[in-house]
Amino acid sequence: MLIDKYIAGRAGLLVGLGLVLLLLSGCATTRLNAARDAFYAGQPGKSIDLLSEDGGFPSRERLLLFTERGMAYHRLGEYAKSVVELRRAADLMAAQEVISLSQQASSLVTTEWATEYKGEYCERLWVHTYLMMNYLLLYQYEDALVEAKQALKIQAGHEEALRQDYFTRALIALCYENLREYNDAYIEYKRLAELLPSPQPVAADLYRLALRLGFADEAAQYGQYLTAGEQASAARPAAELVLFVGLGRGPVKVPGNVVVPPSIRFSFPMYRDRPGGAFDLQPVVPAEPMASAIATDLGVVARAALDDRKAAMLVKETARVASKEALARAAGRNGGDAAEILVRAAFFVLEEPDTRGWETLPARLLLLRLALDPEQPEVAVRIIGRHGESIERAVLSDLALRSGQRVYRSLRY
């Protein structure tokens, strides 16, 4: 009975704490949303200003602060600054591996927003994906390979959930290839060939590396996917433009609710796509794609990553509902019906699913490799919408490469 009274006495405190947390999160969300709006309005600089740390950003959402700023700097073409922000995100992710008892306990009786945001598995992977891109754009190949290895670690930990992120795996292979780690590059391309619906997009890479490594049988196997001309050009070094293309707006988390009478609310986040905008990119002659583009649909990967931790989410949600129910009943026994109704109503409102996420990610990531004629100064590309409509035409200039030279560009539409 005394314990009952004690618990009932704390119910009010917990409700208050939860509401404060929600209010504080609301302030951070407002700033984040304003920064995201600026980003999508083509003002990444303003987005960075809005997320300046001096503004006292809550520590629970620090990961989002770093990732959103990293993305904004990437879009501005300030890759070194993007590296700084995303490395801070990566360091934070490493520190977050320790489960905080205090945060878990408080979230059990309030809301998931009481915990520090750790990012979905896919977001943790994409921090390293963007770091890889940044380092490649800065021609820091050793650092890019370090990030590739970090990405591999995350992929190995959540293989099934992340298997459809073809873009990141292609990038990892490229990082190995740049440093002449041909055997590792071959392994990654081969894994990609197994994961893709068809090995065709990586057949030229596998053919080239198999020849170099002396794997005659496998060179013949992958050579089948190439014409004689493609085989000849795969075997000799070309001037190459590597395009990293982010298209559209990535998926966002929205709340999903199941209400059990009288007032038990199960809530969980789910991903919703944001259709519209750019969907594809095609080079305009005279650039010749070396192979089909390798694309990742971020919505598909994000949903798979969320599904992967559904069981854990369900267990925690059930525990939270049970503890809230116990608190409400204890409040009823000690404070009467009015107190129970009040506590139940407050808990119902508090039961907000954690819909935090990295929202400036694109809907699709495309890796396009184009063979250029030596000294060819520019390449034109066409940005295409979901229904095949032409959205924009862009010209990439200052290319003029030597044979065997590889340059990188990042585009976002």
Place this chain on the structure above:
Amino acid sequence: MHTFMRRLGCLVLAVVVLGFTNACTVTTREVASDEKVIYDEGYHFSDKKSIVRALVDSLLTKSPLAGATDRPVVIVYGVANRTSEHISTSAITDDIRQALLASGKVRFVNETQRENIAKEMDYQHYGGMVNPETMIAKGRQVGARYMLTGTLRSMEKEQGRQVRLKKKSLNYYSLNLELTELESSLIEWADSAEVIREASKPFIGW
């Protein structure tokens, strides 16, 4: 029961206050350069010291440098980082160069300052500001006989996913160095030094 709850509450409060007090106190301590300070399973400055020492000893006591009497000229082309950490390998080459120079057995071409050396040469010869008598002669730089290169590698192994309070990991670092004679392209000396470290990290914290 009520008294028990009150005491428990006081105890928790006292622990929290103590924790905060401790966390808010800034403490510093001087660390000797040869002291081994290791926080986790990652690469540390003391690892650099131990592997550099081992390799420099090997380089100076084995052929071809052990028997060399003419202080052969060496160029350092850096150590490639093939680990999964962002490690500045130039710090390794700096230490190696410093230890070898201190031995007095070799001389080094300053590869990293080539651009600046060329710039200074141009200034002296074409700037019109330098007294011709003090001008440095062109075409007198010394060609290197040996090239020193290397690779820093790592391998990591973590315990699989299972219910436990701590996670163990094993990290292996290896630095391989090679001394290549430039004229013949022959590797005249090669050796490696290793550091293997096991660490365990808690899964749960406050």
